[in-house]
Amino acid sequence: MNKKVLIVILILIGLVAITAYINRDSLKDKAAMIDNAEITIKEDGEEISKVDFQLIQGLGEEAFKANLKSSGKDAVEHQYKGVPLKAILNWGEVNLEEKKQVIIKSVDGYTVALTVEEVLEEDNIYVAYEKDGEPLGTKAEGGNGPYQIIIRKDPFSQRWAKFVVEVELR
Numbered sequence: 001m002n003k004k005v006l007i008v009i010l011i012l013i014g015l016v017a018i019t020a021y022i023n024r025d026s027l028k029d030k031a032a033m034i035d036n037a038e039i040t041i042k043e044d045g046e047e048i049s050k051v052d053f054q055l056i057q058g059l060g061e062e063a064f065k066a067n068l069k070s071s072g073k074d075a076v077e078h079q080y081k082g083v084p085l086k087a088i089l090n091w092g093e094v095n096l097e098e099k100k101q102v103i104i105k106s107v108d109g110y111t112v113a114l115t116v117e118e119v120l121e122e123d124n125i126y127v128a129y130e131k132d133g134e135p136l137g138t139k140a141e142g143g144n145g146p147y148q149i150i151i152r153k154d155p156f157s158q159r160w161a162k163f164v165v166e167v168e169l170r
Helices: 002-036 053-058 085-091 116-120
Strands: 039-043 046-051 062-068 076-084 101-106 111-115 125-131 148-151 164-169
Touching: 039 085, 053 076, 053 125, 062 125, 076 085, 085 116, 085 125, 085 164, 101 116, 111 116
Parallel strands: 039 164
Antiparallel strands: 039 046, 062 076, 076 125, 101 111, 101 164, 125 148
16 A cells, blocks of 8 residues: 555656646746736737837826725725736737637736626726835735736626736637
C-alpha cells in the first residue's frame, strides 16, 4: 500500500515539474506585461495589438464610483479612475458586430467572460488603474493591478478581474 502511494506522489511531482517547465515562458511574458503595464488584445486567438498605460489614459480617463462587495462583508463604495473597455476596443478598431464574447484574462489565470452587449453598455465595464486616488499596484506589491476590470452593474463584484493582461474577442 505504501509503495503505491509513493509511486502516485512521485508521478504527481513529475507532472507538476513538466507543467512548470512548459509554462515558464508564458509566465515570463505575463510578468513582463505586468511590469510594462500592457494589455494584449486578441481576436479569435490572434494578437492584434497591445495597449500601455499612456495610451489607455489618453483615451479619456473617467472617475467613477463602484461598490466592492467582499464575501461576508457589506459593500463598500470606492472612487476609481479608468477608461471604459469599449473605448480601448474602439481605439483598436475592433469589429464587435460578429463577436459574441469578450474574454478577460488575468496574470493569475482568472478568466471572465463578458457578452458584447455588456461591454457596449454605457457606464458599465471599465479598465481601472486607480482606486481612491492611489494606483492599484501590482500583485507583487499587494495590489490589484496595474489594471482591474470593474463591472459597475455587477452587484456582488463577483466578475471583477484583477491583474488584467489580456482581452480576447470571440
